[in-house]
Amino acid sequence: MRTSVGRVPVGIVGAGPAGLLLSHLLHLAGIESVVLEARSREYVERRVRAGVLEQPTVDLLREVGIAERLDREGMPHHGLSLRFDAADHRIALTELTGRCITVYGQQEVVKDLIAARLAADGRIEFEVTGVALHDIDGDAPRISYVDAAGRPAELRCDVVAGCDGFHGICRPSIPAGVLTEYQHTYPFAWLGILAKTPPSHAELIYTHHERGFALHSMRSPELTRLYLQVDPDEDIADWPDERVWAELAARLAVDGEFTLHEGPLLDKGVTPMRSFVVEPMRYRRLFLAGDAAHIVPPTGAKGMNLAVADVRVLARALTALLKENRTDLAESYSDTCLRRVWRAEHFSWWMTSMLHRFGEHDAFQRRLQLSQLRYTVTSTAAATSLAENYVGLPFD
Known part of the structure; x- marks a missing residue:
């Protein structure tokens, strides 16, 4: 031809x-x-x-x-939450950066x-x-x-x-x-799901937990996007819907009012880091x-x-x-x-380094992470640095 x-x-x-x-x-x-x-x-x-x-x-x-x-x-x-120590700590993106x-x-x-x-x-x-x-x-x-x-x-x-x-x-x-x-390859991956359910929180939640990282996000008022830290060789077949929701509930738990909205899963996959x-x-x-x-x-x-x-x-x-x-x-x-x-x-x-678990028995690393998290949410300078990078530095 x-x-x-x-x-x-x-x-x-x-x-x-x-x-x-x-x-x-x-x-x-x-x-x-x-x-x-x-x-x-x-x-x-x-x-x-x-x-x-x-x-x-x-x-x-x-x-x-x-x-x-x-x-x-x-x-x-206009903000996001860093969740650790069973509490939410809001980073006021717009208040800190105007964006x-x-x-x-x-x-x-x-x-x-x-x-x-x-x-x-x-x-x-x-x-x-x-x-x-x-x-x-x-x-x-x-x-x-x-x-x-x-x-x-x-x-x-x-x-x-x-x-x-x-x-x-x-x-x-x-x-x-x-x-x-x-x-650089990280020693973990993300298991991501897309659920047909309203978001459980008005803003994104980045969670540092002893069981591993979790992220609450969304795609629309009717669709929630959630992630769990898992091993890089994780088999998606080992994560039926019930296990996914149970693990998300455990890692996103917080002292006070918070309800994790569950619903049908539309997409599920493992992403290497x-x-x-x-x-x-x-x-x-x-x-x-x-x-x-x-x-x-x-x-x-x-x-x-x-x-x-x-x-x-x-x-x-x-x-x-x-x-x-x-x-x-x-x-x-x-x-x-x-x-x-x-x-x-x-x-x-x-x-990534601040929020993920790097080893089941690495107590030193975990205490460094908690120190960085606590500093970030209590220091205006540290919170502003996170915020201005997150909302995007100007093009020029």
């Missing part, structure tokens, strides 16, 4: 928040792109991922016209971005296979793939954006020895963004927000490169992004 060959300024691999938002930002700048995605549209619009948007992320989505449903259905939160977070599922952001791209006749190809990069050592990279109908195709590009996640094909396409990888950063985030005209370049443990709620920050920088760099023949922003792309990435990596590591 004959290969279909097309020409596009920017080829984007991956239709997650990074790839879709990059395509939208480029469209606003008058630059055409094509987004390639291995999964179906239904899959990417339904997969449950992050749900906390930083203030700068919300501001950007409003600025570029993607926030109509977000403003209508998103849930602004807030908004709870709005990543899949909802993806739906909004897909709708916006299709409304503008943007080209998103779902269910592609065999994606491969070619000629990335030069100034005219190519992407070959097989489309959803089984026809071989090729895109000739000025630039390729690798927004295809940690397990994607773009980062491994870069020649050996070019990238430096920094990584790791930190990962690759430097640089660019090889010639191949640029990495989002999870393709870095992973953070979800404790700090930074993953999707870092992807948004990356493509904001990348869209400006590509606009300068392709419309003005300026190379300075493209050349500084990696360094600019990595400053924010490493700040988020540290904050996520700090939150």
